[in-house]
Amino acid sequence: MSEAAEPRPNVVVAVLALGGIVVSLMQTLVIPLIPALPTLLHASANDAAWAITATLLAGAIATPVVGRLGDMYGKRRMLLVSLVVLVVGSTVAALSDSLVPMVIGRALQGMAAGVIALGISIMRDELPAERLGSATSLMSASLGVGGALGLPAAAFLAERADWHVLFWSAAVLGVVVTVLVFLLVPESRVRTPARFDLVGAFGLSVGLLCLLLGISKGADWGWGSATTLVLFAVAVIVLALWGWWELRRPQPLVDLRTTARRQVLLTNIASIVFGFAMFAISLVIPQLLQLPVATGYGMGQSLLTVGLVMAPSGLVMMSMAPLSAQITRSRGPKITLMVGAVVVAIAYGLGIVLMSQVWQLVLVSSLMGAGVGLAYGAMPSLIMAAVPVSETAAANSLNTLMRSIGTSMSSAVSGVVLAHLTVSFGSTAVPSPDGFRLILAIAAGASLIALVVAAFLPPRRAVPPAGTTSTVPATATAR
CATH class of the missing domain: 4.10.860 (DNA Excision Repair, Uvrb; Chain A)
Incomplete structure (x- = not known):
């Protein structure tokens, strides 16, 4: 596989962050299609739901495996493999008109979830130390940015074009990012020769x-x-x-002794809690906006409006990358994580009382994005400061997996709450205001738990420069 030219930091950061955004788009790509999926795929509602579940499961399984393979055989190489799989999956989904190929395509899209962790690891290996903090914060925030920006874009396309265009668009974006990575991102010199x-x-x-x-x-x-x-x-x-x-x-595959180190363990626990808290807002705001005005608390808005309300949170999340890096440099990533937890808790606390106007939901969502942006920016620094360079991709991949587990738990808990706290509306039951408030309260509590967990992290520790290790020797191979 051809190697890229000598790295230019700004170009490397921009390309990797774009890759993270494109991969995170896959999570929100099908949201506008959910009500119509059973009809489009000629399947029952329960079976059609596999088009969403398959992406989650495939991403969770692939992320730690791809991270370890990146440490062993080259992070850029595995990044390219992941992006090619995304393109193939998007193409399969774009060509599908039935359930099985759609589920296969969505699973292949999910297998690209390791791109963000690989991107962070490449940054550690290739960027100068003074750029690493802001770059990894931006890359980490791309997980939320893509999801927030993808919803309005997907809703716009779904309302004005054939639904297959969504997946063709994803395939084109995947091709663009693959070419950019191939041409502009260097292969990491840090390898860990081992048997898989x-x-x-x-x-x-x-x-x-x-x-x-x-x-x-x-x-x-x-x-x-x-x-x-x-x-x-x-x-x-x-x-x-x-x-x-x-x-x-x-x-x-995963060095559990390294994972059990206090800093790594507590950061991963905080990641689960933050994943839980971050996803809760995505389950509350869309339903509040789309419920009929006749319910007395719904706003009767379209899915496109939902996307536009959620989009600012992604932009705020990305804008927090420099601030997250600055706090980390001056006070350490532990403090950054704690500040992020406080901001998220405040956002959800405000959400409990501010849920009657569109502008209030924009405010709550944006404030939540600010807190998550701060916290997600600190997590890679905490992980990389506590693991050998030879395990960077595997450790970051495991941290990404912890966030996915948190979002899955959030979805499950929220589903139970909204299913049990309902009000009658005509001949159907819809989630009650108390149900939405309870979810927001649970998310606020989860953020405070993350604050407590972060308080027990060790004092600040610098991220070791690329080419050094703490316990496991890494080898350098020529580009």
Whole structure:
């Protein structure tokens, strides 16, 4: 595979951040189609939901595996592989008119989820130290930026064009980013020669599949149903056996001893909580905006308006990258994470009382975006300061996975709350205002839990420069 020219920091950051935005677009791409998916795919509503679930599951499984392969065989190489898979998945979905190819295409799109973690790792290896903080903050924020900006764009296309255009657009964006990465992003010189832990990859994949499938489908199947309970039981057993296996491997897929370090462990726990808190707003605001005005609290807005209301949060999240980096440089990433948690808690607290006007929802969403932008910007610094350079991609990928678990839990909890707190509207039941307020209160509480977790992080520690290690030697290969 051809190598890119000597890196130019601004170009590398711009291309990698664009890649992160494009990958995160895949999460919101199908939202405008959800009501019509059963008709479009000639399937039941429960079966059509797999077009969403497949992306989540594939991303969770692929992210840690791709991260480890990036450390071993080259981060740029695996970044390109992930982007090519995204293009293939988008093309398959664009050509589909039935359930099976759509689910396959969406799963392939989800397998590109490791792009953000790989991008952060390339930045650590290639950028000068003074640029690393703001660059990784921007890359980390791209996860939320793409989701926020993708919704209005997808809604606009869905209302004015054939639904296949959404996926053709995703394929074109994927091709553009792939070409830019190939031409402009260098391959990292930091490699970790090792034998890939195939058994560990299989065990982690099965465990995560059962865990996330149980969380995401538990509400549909019933939390006490045999299927859900069996999935959770299998997840616990398989992940326990996987941990036993990994601790005995000289070259594990995930170094659990490194993961158990206080700074890494607490950052990953905070990531789960922040993933939970961040996703809650995405479940409340769209429903409030789209519920009929006749309910007394709904606003009767279109999906395009929903996207436009949510879009500012993504822009605010991206604009926080320089501030997050500045706080991290002056006070340390621990303080940045704590400030982010406080801002998110304040945003949700305001949301409990400000949910009757469109401008109020814009304010709450934007404030939440500011807090998440600060926090997400600090997380890569916390992780990279505590792991060897040789494990950068794997460690960042695991951190990304923790966020995904948090969003899955948020979706499950919110689904339960809204299903039980309803009011009658005509012949149907719709979520009640108390249900929405309870979700916002839970998210505020989750943010405060993240604050407490962050308070126990060790004092600030500088991110080791590329080419150095703390425990595991890395090798440098010529470009």
